[in-house]
Amino acid sequence: MxxxxxxxxxxxxxxxxxxxxxxxxxxxxxxxxxxxxxxxxxxxxxxxxxxxxxxxxxxxxxxxxxxxxxxxxxxxxxxxxxxxxxxxxxxxxxxxxxxxxxxxxxxxxxxxxxxxxxxxxxxxxxxxxxxNDGISANYITQQVPHGTVSARWYYSPYFKKDRRMFVYTPAEYEQMSTNRYPVLYIFHGSSEEESSWLTQGRMVEIMDNLIAQGLCEPMIVVAPNGDLDSQASYYTMNFDSSNQPHMCDVQNRSRGKENFDYYEYEHSFKDVINFIDSNYRTIPSKEGRAVCGVSMGGRNAMNVSRLQRNTFNYVGLFSPALEPEIHFPNKGYDQDIIESLRQQAKDGVKLYWIGVGQHDLQWKTNVPFRKILDEVGMKYSFNPSDGAHTYNNWRVYLTKFAPQLFK
Missing domain, CATH: 2.60.40.10 (Immunoglobulins)
Known part of the structure; x- marks a missing residue:
């Protein structure tokens, strides 16, 4: 009632x-x-x-x-x-x-x-x-070959339930039946959902246009659900006020729990990779994988890439949310985090790309992170821009990041 x-x-x-x-x-x-x-x-x-x-x-x-x-x-x-x-x-x-x-x-x-x-x-x-002009022409459906977007459900052994992701395959994927393709995993931000990169991010239009212009390698793009408790977009499921979604807020999620896994999303991400490699013609190696994300998703991309060693050769952090006192187990960049970044740098990453706006609420939090990258010897590309913590910047970052992948 x-x-x-x-x-x-x-x-x-x-x-x-x-x-x-x-x-x-x-x-x-x-x-x-x-x-x-x-x-x-x-x-x-x-x-x-x-x-x-x-x-x-x-x-x-x-x-x-x-x-x-x-x-x-x-x-x-x-x-x-x-x-x-x-x-x-x-x-x-x-x-x-x-x-x-x-x-x-x-x-x-x-x-x-x-x-x-x-x-x-x-x-x-x-x-x-x-x-419509300049870079924003990439946000519009143009007269070019179009890729396919599928809403895919998969079973996650880690969470022991079905979860949903969106998968983009380039226009040639169905025709070139023997070709294998690299994969870009792209994460949304807090209070968003797996469709956010399709709606606000205009990912499909951007990829279609960049590939058609020859600026970008044909690739598969996977937009997973970053909400740990819900199976899919909040509005996809039945309305139930007793089961509100929870994002990757480790401070709130860990409260009152013993042996809590602060990196459960990152550890569970193998389920996504295994599903994609099993169901699509991928290049199932470090050289064939990239990961990027915005805000919370930028932090997820940073954590996934350092915790799953030699899995990703390209990393993109778009305004990554990196408040250590909130988002890390010991409320700071502890030795485990620093050493894992050092090991990642030693293993080698072809591209470690960071973009953040000068009026972005994460501008200041990224300063100590970049100092740590300098200390551990991680070579990275820092791309400051105008603007704030919005998709107005993140769409631009994707159009700059994607053409550098898998070359």
Whole structure:
């Protein structure tokens, strides 16, 4: 009964605050010739205020002691035009993918006149648009050969249950029936899911376009579920408030447990590799494997690559979440971590790539990590950029990282 009431209230809220159908049609979002964008919202006369929210709005840089500089986007109150429609026109925008939503008298809703919607996490639904030019052309479905994406279920002996991942195979995979392909394993961040790289990350479009341009080797890309307790995306499973997902937050997950494995995700990852090597025509060796990830997934990539020795020849850390006091067993870079990185450096990694934005909340936490890499002799490529802890940066990082793999 409580579930039914919750869903009914949700439906009423959406119906109340969605743009009303019928009457005069509201023009959809418009990308103007100067690359500014005009968004519109038609609301009932009783609505007092409509705000536009999104990452295309002006931002301010806020300095914090722990995180350093951060970007904060402030919602903007829209204005009614002469036809009574709420409207906002942005400044000229640089080429990129941007997401946005509305707040109608304080209640979040999306733009029903824009069919392009993504889920940026478990509850972060938003519309998006693309200013198409330069690097952002890789985020659009172009007239090129397209790969195939499959939702694959596999049994994990470590977790003793079925789990789900998404697998991308390049366009030629079905035609070149005897060829074997290298594999890139790509991890999502905290509060996200295995589909995040397909939606926010535009991984499929990026890989199709880079491969078609000859900039990237044809490869298999695997996007696994980084949630330790759920079998798949939260919304894929039946709603059950008693079984909320838990990410790789070792501090909370270890509380009250004896002999807790802080690296259970990393240790369980052999199940993913074994499934892929058994079911796809892979190159099942260190030379044929790469791993990368964003935020929490960047930390997972760092840990997986150092704990599973000689498994990955390419490592990409995109804004890796590396707060030692939270994410490591002894609340710091202990000797085990340092020695495993030293051994990884000695074994050899063809590419160890780090990207982080100067307004990223992980900018400061990456400084001591890079010092450790220097101390243990790990050769790495450090790629600072503008921007914050968002897919606006991580999409760019993927377009720079992927072309360097398996060459």
């Amino acid at each position: 409580k579930k039914l009431l919750f869903l009914s209230m949700l439906a009423c809220s959406v119906a109340l605050h969605a743009q009303p159908r019928g009457g005069k049609q509201v023009s959809p979002l418009t990308i103007n010739k100067d690359r500014s964008v005009t968004v519109r919202y038609q609301a009932p006369a009783t609505v007092k205020e409509v705000k536009i929210c999104g990452d295309f709005l002006p931002f301010k840089v806020v300095s914090t002691e722990k995180w350093g500089d951060r970007e904060e986007f402030t919602p903007i109150v829209m204005k009614k035009n002469t036809e009574g429609v709420w409207e906002y026109t942005s400044a000229a925008l640089k080429p990129d993918l941007y997401k946005y939503w509305f707040e109608v008298d304080g209640v979040k809703t999306i733009d029903i006149n824009n069919l392009y919607v993504m889920r940026g996490g478990r509850s972060d639904n938003a519309n998006f648009f693309i200013i």
